[in-house]
Amino acid sequence: MLKLVADRQGGAFSRGQASECGYTPDQIRDRLADGRWERIRYGQYAEAVELSHLAPWDQQGVRHQRLVHAVMNSMRPGTVAVSHQSALALHGTPLWGVDLAEVHLNRLDRHRGGRIAGVRHHRGKLTAADLTVVNGLTVTTLPRALLEMACTSSFEAAVISADAARRDHPISVDDLQRLLEVTEFWPGSATARAAWRFSDPMSESVGESRLRVLMHNHGLPAPVLQAAFADADGFVGRVDFYFADEQTVVEFDGLLKYAAGTSDSLIREKLREDRLRALGLQVVRITWADLDHPARVIARIHQAFARSRRTA
Known part of the structure; x- marks a missing residue:
């Protein structure tokens, strides 16, 4: 029972x-x-x-979902809607670099806003178009929640969630335009707009989104995402980032990519990289740990650019 x-x-x-x-x-x-x-x-x-099989951000998302349900289990029905990053967690959108210690709710009644017992109450004006139901709970829609979160977070965190939202869920132009007008004068709206403009559904993971923001923040030219390459033997593969003018490929090795740890997968990846180099491409491989040293990452990419120019 x-x-x-x-x-x-x-x-x-x-x-x-x-x-x-x-x-x-x-x-x-x-x-x-x-x-x-x-x-x-x-x-x-x-x-x-047991959550150990999930990526760290997905573990945090699951824990936050349970916290949201626990909070809503003690609220009077019809008085609040789950909002901001709490709504994104329920929508299943990846969250990274976002504070998940508090549950965010938007008041639907006349109750005051503020922080009460680990719950952040907001007083945003909502219409029927801003609300939906997820797992039995009233929540703000994914695009509304995305802009709510983006107005209160870093550019990097907003891009990560926006990339995933655009990749996994269609967002209509009309709905987006309406929400951009509604949030135009909100604190943090400039960050939200910049993150949305920069977001790209071709970014396939949290790590790729983080690396893309890092390269952008350090002034690198915009790469082509998921570019495909072939040689005389056929299809070589898609690469995460391709700097065409520099004939350089940047690949992100995700935290869980080689979780299986099979020698076959490592050999296949090495052969794939050899074929890319045989096409005259420089290949830079970035790991999750490298992202903690942005200057080092950028230096390695610039070094690859320099090698490419010397061999051109």
């Missing part, structure tokens, strides 16, 4: 709901003590889940 209740609420359930399903105070305490249950927030719990 409790599992059915929790499934309807994103995995979260209250202490009262557990009691109604027959769990005694001692049983609740025992399950929390031995790790079968997790305390999501005061009086709200969920069964423990």
Whole structure:
């Protein structure tokens, strides 16, 4: 019975709901003590889940989704809509570099805004076009939530989510234009607009989006994304970034790309890189750890540009 209740609420359930399903105070305490249950927030719990197979940002997204459901489980229906990054988490949009410690809600009633018990209440004006339902919860639509979050985050964080949103969900021009007009004078709207203009659905991962922002911030020319190459033996592959004027390819090796760790995959990648070099291309490979050293990354790319000019 409790599992059915929790499934309807994103995995979260209250202490009262557990009691109604027959769990005694001692049983609740025992399950929390031995790790079968997790305390999501005061009086709200969920069964423990294994998330180690997910990327770190996806783990954070799942945890935040449960926190959102726990908060909404204690709210009066019809008084709020989930908004900002909390809405994006429910929409399944990747979030990186965004504060997920608080749940963001937009008031639908006359309640004041502000921070209360780990919940950030906003007073934005919403229309029916701004609202949808995800997993039984009223939330702001994906484009509305994206602009809400982008107005309160960094350019990099906004681009990462915007790339993913544009890649995975169609956003109509009319809806976007309406929202850009609504948010024109919001604090942070300049960042949101810049991030949207820079966003590209061809960016295929959080890491690629981060690397693209890094290169942009350091003044590199705009590369072609997902350019395809072939040689006399046929298709070689698509590359993450191609600087045509510099005949240079930049590839991002994601955190989980070689999780399987098979020698065959490493050999295939080495042969692919050899074929790219045989076409006269410089190849620069960037890892997740490299992103913590942006000056070093940019220096390596400039060095590849220089090699390309010497061999031209």
